[in-house]
Amino acid sequence: MKFIKTIFATFTIIYILFSCEKTELANNINYQALNPLNADTAAGNWKPILLTKANEIALNAPIATTLADFKLELLEIKSWQNNISSAEEESLKYWSAGTILRWNEIMRELVAKYNLPPYQNADGTYPIPSSANPLAYPFFPFSNPPYAARAYAYLSAAQYDAMVSAYYYKSLYKRPRPSVVDPTIKELIPVTKDYAYPSEEAVAAGASAAILTLMFPGEQEYIQQKLTECKNYRILAGANTRSDVEAGATLGKAVAAKFIDRARIDRAGKSVGTPTDWANLVTNTEKKGEVAWLSQESPKRPPMLPLFGKTIGFLVDTIEVVNGRPSPPPSTNSEQFKKELEEVLYYSQNPTRERIKIVHFWGDGAGTYTPPGHWNAIACRDFISLKISEARWARNLALLNMSMFDAAICCWDAKYFYFNPRPSQMDPNCKTLTGLPNFPAYVSGHSTFSGAAATILGHLNATRSNDYISMADEASKSRLYGAIHYRSDIEVGMQMGKAIGQKAIMRAKTDGAE
Amino acid sequence: MKQILTLKSLRFIIILLLTFTAKNSFAQTDVDGLMMGKKNLCGGLVYGYGSWTNYWEGQNLRINENLGTVSSQSAWAMANYGITDKINFIAMAPYISNKASAGTLIGNQGMQDLSMLLKWEFFGKAFGKNYVSLLAFAGYSTPLTNYVADYLPLSIGMQSNNTMGKIMLDVQRGKWFATASTNMIYRSNVTIDRDAYYTTKMIYSNQVEMPSLMGYNVRLGYRKDADLVLEAVLDGFNTIGGYDMRKNEMPFLSNKMDATRIGFNVKIPIPIINGLSFTGNTMYTIAGRNMGKSTMFMAGILYQTDFTKTTN
Numbered sequence: 001m002k003f004i005k006t007i008f009a010t011f012t013i014i015y016i017l018f019s020c021e022k023t024e025l026a027n028n029i030n031y032q033a034l035n036p037l038n039a040d041t042a043a044g045n046w047k048p049i050l051l052t053k054a055n056e057i058a059l060n061a062p063i064a065t066t067l068a069d070f071k072l073e074l075l076e077i078k079s080w081q082n083n084i085s086s087a088e089e090e091s092l093k094y095w096s097a098g099t100i101l102r103w104n105e106i107m108r109e110l111v112a113k114y115n116l117p118p119y120q121n122a123d124g125t126y127p128i129p130s131s132a133n134p135l136a137y138p139f140f141p142f143s144n145p146p147y148a149a150r151a152y153a154y155l156s157a158a159q160y161d162a163m164v165s166a167y168y169y170k171s172l173y174k175r176p177r178p179s180v181v182d183p184t185i186k187e188l189i190p191v192t193k194d195y196a197y198p199s200e201e202a203v204a205a206g207a208s209a210a211i212l213t214l215m216f217p218g219e220q221e222y223i224q225q226k227l228t229e230c231k232n233y234r235i236l237a238g239a240n241t242r243s244d245v246e247a248g249a250t251l252g253k254a255v256a257a258k259f260i261d262r263a264r265i266d267r268a269g270k271s272v273g274t275p276t277d278w279a280n281l282v283t284n285t286e287k288k289g290e291v292a293w294l295s296q297e298s299p300k301r302p303p304m305l306p307l308f309g310k311t312i313g314f315l316v317d318t319i320e321v322v323n324g325r326p327s328p329p330p331s332t333n334s335e336q337f338k339k340e341l342e343e344v345l346y347y348s349q350n351p352t353r354e355r356i357k358i359v360h361f362w363g364d365g366a367g368t369y370t371p372p373g374h375w376n377a378i379a380c381r382d383f384i385s386l387k388i389s390e391a392r393w394a395r396n397l398a399l400l401n402m403s404m405f406d407a408a409i410c411c412w413d414a415k416y417f418y419f420n421p422r423p424s425q426m427d428p429n430c431k432t433l434t435g436l437p438n439f440p441a442y443v444s445g446h447s448t449f450s451g452a453a454a455t456i457l458g459h460l461n462a463t464r465s466n467d468y469i470s471m472a473d474e475a476s477k478s479r480l481y482g483a484i485h486y487r488s489d490i491e492v493g494m495q496m497g498k499a500i501g502q503k504a505i506m507r508a509k510t511d512g513a514e
Numbered sequence: 515m516k517q518i519l520t521l522k523s524l525r526f527i528i529i530l531l532l533t534f535t536a537k538n539s540f541a542q543t544d545v546d547g548l549m550m551g552k553k554n555l556c557g558g559l560v561y562g563y564g565s566w567t568n569y570w571e572g573q574n575l576r577i578n579e580n581l582g583t584v585s586s587q588s589a590w591a592m593a594n595y596g597i598t599d600k601i602n603f604i605a606m607a608p609y610i611s612n613k614a615s616a617g618t619l620i621g622n623q624g625m626q627d628l629s630m631l632l633k634w635e636f637f638g639k640a641f642g643k644n645y646v647s648l649l650a651f652a653g654y655s656t657p658l659t660n661y662v663a664d665y666l667p668l669s670i671g672m673q674s675n676n677t678m679g680k681i682m683l684d685v686q687r688g689k690w691f692a693t694a695s696t697n698m699i700y701r702s703n704v705t706i707d708r709d710a711y712y713t714t715k716m717i718y719s720n721q722v723e724m725p726s727l728m729g730y731n732v733r734l735g736y737r738k739d740a741d742l743v744l745e746a747v748l749d750g751f752n753t754i755g756g757y758d759m760r761k762n763e764m765p766f767l768s769n770k771m772d773a774t775r776i777g778f779n780v781k782i783p784i785p786i787i788n789g790l791s792f793t794g795n796t797m798y799t800i801a802g803r804n805m806g807k808s809t810m811f812m813a814g815i816l817y818q819t820d821f822t823k824t825t826n
Binding site (some may be wrong): 027028105108109112113116117118119137296297298299348351353356357360361363366367368369374377424430431432433435436483 | 579580616617618619620621660662664665706707708709710711712715716718719760761762763764
């Protein structure tokens with residue numbers, strides 16, 4: 001019986017150990033508070049993207065720190081600091097890692113949440129999400145890769161212009177920080193030793209909330225809650241007063257309004273196309289003697305955002321999109337095509353565990369933050385270790401995300417200009433190791449995004465440039481290994497992406513930040 | 515949608531199947547004993563086939579034309595050894611191969627998990643015409659290969675290390691019997707190939723926390739001279755925690771997964787060879803959540819030898 005008891009005791013211990021294992025998994029919680037090595041106090045002189053100049057949006061001068069109203073604001077900080085709840089402490093820890101970082105994460109989370117293709121109607125057609133009615137099924141948006149690329153770009157670009165404006169006014173008004181006016185005020189987080197009005201974190205928050213609300217209109221309540229948290233943590237931390245924060249949020253929102261006006265007329269809203277547009281894609285391709293792309297979904301789903309290639313980007317203009325269009329993919333009648341299809345079939349039929357891992361690591365399909373989101377996650381992890389200012393965070397992410405937005409435009413232009421079939425359409429034996437995207441093959445979106453991202457990131461963080469290139473290479477190859485792309489798709493996509501990344505580098509060299 | 519889980523719970527059915535066939539078999543020294551005798555070994559080879567076309571997306575039963583019918587074939591090797599008359603050791607491992615009849619997603623195949631189980635009859639007593647026994651089980655299962663888990667519904671398993679505890683009551687009256695058991699399975703975190711994923715929030719980790727499972731199993735049937743078993747089965751399990759798939763969302767490892775199933779199980783001796791018997795069963799899912807509405811069949815042979823005879 002002792003033997004039995006020992007065995008059962010052992011299992012009981014294992015049982016308890018497993019039950020104790022449940023811990024917090026998310027590793028984005030415990031970031032250190034941002035404490036930049038360089039405050040970038042001259043960021044007010046950096047070149048804005050849409051604003052004609054840093055002070056295009058007017059911001060009133062703050063009230064004097066000698067006034068009674070200001071004393072009241074200091075009192076607010078003090079009384080709050082005397083009575084901090086555990087939720088507030090958590091909020092402080094969360095936001096102090098960096099506001100640009102956190103708003104980027106919020107965007108990524110919403111992209112993942114909304115990245116689900118709508119379910120079909122009873123008649124086999126598909127409903128189209130409507131921004132006017134975002135909470136009725138199908139929820140708006142379906143944040144697929146092009147939608148997401150655009151959303152990340154508007155968020156980051158608006159944050160950047162808002163930052164330039166904020167730094168301009170900080171240097172102009174030179175309002176001292178609360179702890180300078182009243183040394184009894186504690187700064188609970190590292191605070192840059194410059195000026196307080198307006199709070200650049202609140203400016204970022206105001207701009208971010210406005211862009212997020214445009215892109216995810218069904219999430220207004222959640223976004224407002226985050227905005228309030230983000231404003232409050234500055235006051236709680238003793239880093240800003242109420243007027244620093246309110247002025248900041250208002251300025252940020254006003255800057256974002258310029259981007260929202262642009263977004264409304266950037267043609268992306270029309271990129272779904274009409275049944276006539278979809279039919280024309282087929283006839284135009286067949287006129288050229290080529291096999292037209294056909295949805296492999298059942299029921300047949302219309303191709304994803306066929307007119308997205310006409311969207312107006314930030315770095316590449318519409319004429320450059322057309323001029324930079326790659327030469328055609330191998331004709332489906334050619335020997336080259338046959339060879340490439342055989343290669344895809346080989347990867348489909350001979351998967352290795354290592355290749356499957358690559359396919360899944362870079363899959364970034366439905367229900368994820370998409371490939372642009374993946375590159376944002378990679379970039380953010382690295383920017384954390386670079387200890388850069390909020391202004392530089394915004395600038396770097398703007399360059400990254402404008403590149404990927406324009407990569408999406410150029411890639412989608414090529415996809416729908418050539419409208420070529422996926423490997424599975426040409427050979428049903430090409431079973432896929434990941435979800436087959438519902439749009440043409442040439443060129444690979446992953447490759448274009450990754451080429452662009454790796455190029456600009458290599459410029460922004462030169463010590464990792466080789467790593468970025470090998471990551472991009474792996475992301476690109478993952479689509480061939482997954483049996484959803486031909487070699488031409490990934491190679492040409494990579495070249496296009498790198499060329500777009502170069503345009504971002506050109507901007508980076510002249511924006512005044514280097 | 516959860517072929518895998520279905521198979522996992524199936525494994526425990528088979529454990530039961532195996533132990534019951536064994537305990538009613540030749541080697542018993544005591545007619546009323548519920549365990550396989552000391553130094554008896556029962557080995558089995560079983561083939562399984564399961565499929566579903568409908569699945570519960572959350573609580574909504576639907577089909578998916580991009581999967582069609584998801585089917586899974588499995589081949590199980592299993593063994594049950596009598597350490598003592600009251601303690602048995604059971605081990606088993608399946609090879610699984612699955613596929614979807616529609617869509618482009620490739621099927622998966624490979625060796626899944628090794629399961630090991632200790633079974634202990636700690637109480638057995640006659641009450642009038644009834645013989646009542648109580649049994650306790652402790653089990654552990656671990657993946658045999660680095661198969662892909664994060665590929666539902668076409669992964670062959672979940673990649674978690676599972677620790678199971680189970681308690682069972684068995685009552686026999688003449689040739690009729692009833693058995694009821696309840697179990698709890700703790701599942702370790704699973705490492706996936708991605709470093710971020712969305713459940714109901716974004717998680718930046720390659721670790722997936724798996725909700726625990728609670729299950730029950732009720733069997734009613736007829737055992738004739740320990741050679742023939744005919745029984746009806748009702749079983750079910752549910753996760754403690756987990757989240758629902760949303761509309762048109764693919765399943766994920768940490769989904770909430772519930773199932774209720776009914777079925778029938780037989781064990782028939784094959785008279786040509788002493789110790790050989792046929793086993794067959796079918797199970798049908800009648801209710802579920804984030805699971806395939808599956809139908810399963812299993813058939814195999816069991817062979818039992820008594821080492822006390824050969825070694826003495």
